[in-house]
Amino acid sequence: MRIGFPGLIGLMFAGGVACSTGSSEPEDTRVPVARVYQQYLYLDQIDSLIEPGTSVVDSADRVRQYIDRWARDRILLAKAEYNLSEEDKDFSALLQEYRNDLLKYSFQQAMLRQYLDTVVTEAQIEAFYKTHKEDFALKENIVLADWMVLSSRTPQLEQAKKWFFSDATADQNRIRDYALKYSTRYALDDTNWTRFSDLVLIIPVQTYNQQQFLQSNRRVELRDSTQTYWLKLRDYRMVDGSSPLSYVRETVKSILLNERKLALIQHMEQDLIEEALMENDYEVFTEGSK
Numbered sequence: 001m002r003i004g005f006p007g008l009i010g011l012m013f014a015g016g017v018a019c020s021t022g023s024s025e026p027e028d029t030r031v032p033v034a035r036v037y038q039q040y041l042y043l044d045q046i047d048s049l050i051e052p053g054t055s056v057v058d059s060a061d062r063v064r065q066y067i068d069r070w071a072r073d074r075i076l077l078a079k080a081e082y083n084l085s086e087e088d089k090d091f092s093a094l095l096q097e098y099r100n101d102l103l104k105y106s107f108q109q110a111m112l113r114q115y116l117d118t119v120v121t122e123a124q125i126e127a128f129y130k131t132h133k134e135d136f137a138l139k140e141n142i143v144l145a146d147w148m149v150l151s152s153r154t155p156q157l158e159q160a161k162k163w164f165f166s167d168a169t170a171d172q173n174r175i176r177d178y179a180l181k182y183s184t185r186y187a188l189d190d191t192n193w194t195r196f197s198d199l200v201l202i203i204p205v206q207t208y209n210q211q212q213f214l215q216s217n218r219r220v221e222l223r224d225s226t227q228t229y230w231l232k233l234r235d236y237r238m239v240d241g242s243s244p245l246s247y248v249r250e251t252v253k254s255i256l257l258n259e260r261k262l263a264l265i266q267h268m269e270q271d272l273i274e275e276a277l278m279e280n281d282y283e284v285f286t287e288g289s290k
Contacts, residue, residue: 034067036074041067111268112261120253128252129245136243136251141196141210144235147203148179148186150228155182157228164230165219184227193237193247203229211238 031043049066050059163175179186196210204222207213220231276282
């Protein structure tokens with residue numbers, strides 16, 4: 001039995017055939033929808049492609065794409081089987097090597113889970129940072145900044161601006177309460193360094209010279225047709241300078257853990273070699289000593 005493509009979609013919507021990639025039904029009871037050489041793709045193998053609520057056009061496109069991919073794969077495989085030599089088709093060595101690599105990796109991971117010390121102290125992080133400071137040169141400008149984005153129609157805007165740019169503790173408490181109530185986005189007393197390029201996506205600063213801007217502007221107010229932006233730069237670091245430790249703390253921690261992993265794996269492998277030597281499971285033959 002053959003069936004045309006438009007009729008195929010209609011049949012799939014009308015029928016309730018369960019999806020199966022390996023039906024036990026006799027082949028003559030199944031509905032074929034495509035053939036490549038002696039291989040058939042059957043209706044029950046693609047029934048799950050049609051999701052409830054999908055239009056006939058979208059379903060037809062999805063089914064056609066699937067059939068095309070199925071046919072392309074099988075044609076390429078058939079041509080490869082026919083044209084490649086037996087030597088070219090022999091992947092047993094590669095498969096064995098891949099299996100060996102997976103086994104070794106799985107064993108190493110099991111040993112790491114069991115024996116790796118994952119506690120990295122602040123003292124260890126600081127010591128590594130001090131001795132490798134030159135390795136953490138900044139690739140872009142970073143800032144510590146307070147900022148707020150407010151609707152230009154927010155009440156008490158001028159008073160809130162005085163609080164925001166004030167360093168008095170009482171004013172800082174007031175601006176935090178104000179931000180919670182009115183600000184759409186803000187960062188206050190944030191101890192995390194931020195890339196200046198990320199900050200200008202929030203505060204629309206226009207500058208062609210970031211270094212000059214950072215050196216010349218500590219307090220910035222911007223307005224557009226609907227919003228007001230306040231920015232207070234508390235500190236900054238320039239490109240090519242040393243990264244603050246707080247900015248690279250997680251990187252340093254990852255480096256230290258990776259060094260421990262490598263050292264543990266090397267130590268483990270050496271212990272296994274020595275154990276094999278002691279138990280006479282491993283030996284190196286010199287010429288004529290077999």
